[in-house]
Amino acid sequence: MVALDGIDLELGANSITALTGPNGSGKTTVLRILAGSLAPSSGTVVVLGADPAANSTWLRRRVGFISQEVALDPEMTGAQTLRLFAVLYGLAGRKMSAKIEELAQSLELTRHLAMRVQAYSGGLRRRLHLALGLLHEPQLLLLDEPTAGLDPTGRAFLWVLLKGLTERASSIGVITHDLDEVERHCHRVALIGGGKLLAFGSPESVVRDHARRILKVALARDVAPPDPPLAELGQLAGVKALQVRGPELSMEILDEHSALERVLSMLSSRKIDVRSFHVQEPDLASAYFRLTGVTAQEQPRGAGAGAGRRRAHDREAAS
Amino acid sequence: MSAAALRIVSSVCGRTWMKALRRPVVLSFSLVQPMIWMLFFGFLFQRYRVERPGGEIRYLDFLLPGICAMTVLFGASQSGIELIRDMQTHFLERLLNTPADRRLLLVGKLTADVTRLLAQATLVFLLGLVVGARISPSLPGLALSAVALGLFGFAFSALSCTIALLTRAPESMAVFVHVVNMPLLFTSTAFVPSRQMPAFLSSVSEINPLTLAVGALRGSLLFQEVPSVSRCVLPLALLALALFGIASAALTRAARD
Numbered sequence: 028m029v030a031l032d033g034i035d036l037e038l039g040a041n042s043i044t045a046l047t048g049p050n051g052s053g054k055t056t057v058l059r060i061l062a063g064s065l066a067p068s069s070g071t072v073v074v075l076g077a078d079p080a081a082n083s084t085w086l087r088r089r090v091g092f093i094s095q096e097v098a099l100d101p102e103m104t105g106a107q108t109l110r111l112f113a114v115l116y117g118l119a120g121r122k123m124s125a126k127i128e129e130l131a132q133s134l135e136l137t138r139h140l141a142m143r144v145q146a147y148s149g150g151l152r153r154r155l156h157l158a159l160g161l162l163h164e165p166q167l168l169l170l171d172e173p174t175a176g177l178d179p180t181g182r183a184f185l186w187v188l189l190k191g192l193t194e195r196a197s198s199i200g201v202i203t204h205d206l207d208e209v210e211r212h213c214h215r216v217a218l219i220g221g222g223k224l225l226a227f228g229s230p231e232s233v234v235r236d237h238a239r240r241i242l243k244v245a246l247a248r249d250v251a252p253p254d255p256p257l258a259e260l261g262q263l264a265g266v267k268a269l270q271v272r273g274p275e276l277s278m279e280i281l282d283e284h285s286a287l288e289r290v291l292s293m294l295s296s297r298k299i300d301v302r303s304f305h306v307q308e309p310d311l312a313s314a315y316f317r318l319t320g321v322t323a324q325e326q327p328r329g330a331g332a333g334a335g336r337r338r339a340h341d342r343e344a345a346s
Numbered sequence: 347m348s349a350a351a352l353r354i355v356s357s358v359c360g361r362t363w364m365k366a367l368r369r370p371v372v373l374s375f376s377l378v379q380p381m382i383w384m385l386f387f388g389f390l391f392q393r394y395r396v397e398r399p400g401g402e403i404r405y406l407d408f409l410l411p412g413i414c415a416m417t418v419l420f421g422a423s424q425s426g427i428e429l430i431r432d433m434q435t436h437f438l439e440r441l442l443n444t445p446a447d448r449r450l451l452l453v454g455k456l457t458a459d460v461t462r463l464l465a466q467a468t469l470v471f472l473l474g475l476v477v478g479a480r481i482s483p484s485l486p487g488l489a490l491s492a493v494a495l496g497l498f499g500f501a502f503s504a505l506s507c508t509i510a511l512l513t514r515a516p517e518s519m520a521v522f523v524h525v526v527n528m529p530l531l532f533t534s535t536a537f538v539p540s541r542q543m544p545a546f547l548s549s550v551s552e553i554n555p556l557t558l559a560v561g562a563l564r565g566s567l568l569f570q571e572v573p574s575v576s577r578c579v580l581p582l583a584l585l586a587l588a589l590f591g592i593a594s595a596a597l598t599r600a601a602r603d
Contacts, residue, residue: 064443064601087445098436102368103361114357115444115451117350159440 030056031067031222038167038215043189043199045209048219049321054202055095057219058169061200062092075166088117091165095172095202097156101145105136105155108144109162116163130158133188150181157185161192168192170201174208186212206311210234216311218318225318230311237318238309239267239279242287246274247300256297263289268317279317280306354446358454359461365428366462373466376424380417380470384409385477387537396539403568407481410474411563412536414467415556418495419530421463422502423522426510428455433514433600442601449594456503456590463499464492487566490573491559497582498559502526504589511596536560555585 059065063079218226265286280286388406395402432438534556565571
């Protein structure tokens with residue numbers, strides 16, 4: 028089985044690169060290869076100027092890998108866990124104490140350090156898990172879905188922290204399914220599907236090159252592809268990629284106003300009642316759907332029907 | 347060993363001890379089994395005299411060093427369980443992702459295991475005295491036989507860790523008891539002197555590492571002997587080194603998987 032094929036991307040310094048794509052597309056494999064815990068069967072990987080497979084100890088001093096699973100010992104206290112890992116990362120004495128104190132403060136763990144991890148909430152565990160990966164001030168920080176299970180405050184807090192780290196010369200690679208957060212916080216995004224790199228660049232450039240304006244129309248009754256009006260609709264100028272799901276129509280439109288008018292007047296002339304419609308502006312979610320072929324039912328967080336940038340004229344339509 | 351390496355070993359050793367102490371039930375169970383064996387075998391064969399050149403000794407006295415070594419063997423065989431728990435929580439993966447030398451991680455864990463096993467064996471020994479065993483020890487011999495017993499514990503803890511790392515299944519630790527412990531125990535001189543064994547079993551017992559550890563302890567406890575470094579300590583040290591090497595390789599492999 029080929030897990031990754033033709034992946035060619037570069038994580039820049041002082042920046043956050045998001046890796047996104049459907050489950051099982053190979054994102055974690057990319058991260059594990061960069062972390063040196065997996066070796067590619069072919070191809071070249073250079074991490075901080077070195078081959079991760081050949082320089083694993085050297086690399087482990089400079090790379091932080093925060094796995095998706097919160098890997099903690101429930102029987103240890105937060106302080107014991109931090110001290111153990113600080114020693115394993117080569118810290119000692121005052122430097123170790125200062126680093127633990129700094130991280131505990133910045134991650135708001137200080138008053139929980141004496142507690143055993145088994146008494147921690149999910150958010151606290153994730154913060155401690157993150158702290159362990161930051162003890163050695165990695166030059167490259169790799170995070171696999173770090174916001175999973177965090178409440179909105181925790182998520183906002185994490186992104187502020189990551190942005191702060193990029194100012195300290197860290198390069199950050201983060202796997203996330205939250206496309207809204209990618210657009211807001213990441214400098215670059217790699218869209219991976221089926222083990223291939225489908226798009227790579229700034230979120231703006233990926234949207235510009237791959238996203239389309241989507242018109243979604245809710246009809247009063249179910250329609251099916253043999254319906255003659257549907258065939259006609261698909262052939263209208265400026266309308267592409269018509270999808271039908273019960274009474275819901277979805278299509279790419281090239282020019283918003285003229286295409287919208289043509290669609291609505293055609294449906295009206297065929298006596299097909301329209302309950303509502305809205306135009307979804309091009310965004311990362313539409314690029315994601317278009318490139319991965321993922322259906323709305325499988326959509327990632329932040330890419331839902333209500334999450335795209337809807338136009339203000341979204342309205343109820345009278346038949 | 348550098349100061350940084352010592353810190354790694356002591357930190358991992360401290361964690362392993364801390365976890366052992368948080369499971370007092372498991373610790374006490376590992377004492378109950380040898381005690382039961384000592385009481386049953388000791389009283390069952392109380393009329394049995396063990397022949398040796400120059401006289402004979404009571405069976406309970408003969409049995410006590412064997413039970414102490416058995417305590418170490420059975421305790422060592424369960425050493426891998428903690429690694430399996432760490433694999434299940436992904437904590438081991440996390441430890442292996444640090445730049446710390448993996449051999450030092452293993453040394454730290456095995457040091458904790460060996461000190462715990464020796465402490466348990468000491469407790470069993472003291473309980474043996476309480477139930478009537480009599481000894482006539484040599485202190486230098488006792489010190490060297492503790493080293494021999496420690497090396498034996500180190501070797502079999504490393505073997506248990508290897509099996510745990512390769513199988514990743516808690517059930518494998520139960521299999522270890524039947525496949526490794528029992529054959530090792532019953533082909534050693536823990537319960538019966540080699541001269542009273544059938545000839546083929548006597549030959550097997552001579553190359554059994556448990557016989558070496560039991561022999562060292564028995565000689566120093568009962569006959570004021572000092573174990574031979576070349577015939578007892580060195581072979582056990584080589585066995586410990588070999589099994590440690592295999593366990594280190596298994597740990598490196600686990601890091602890649």
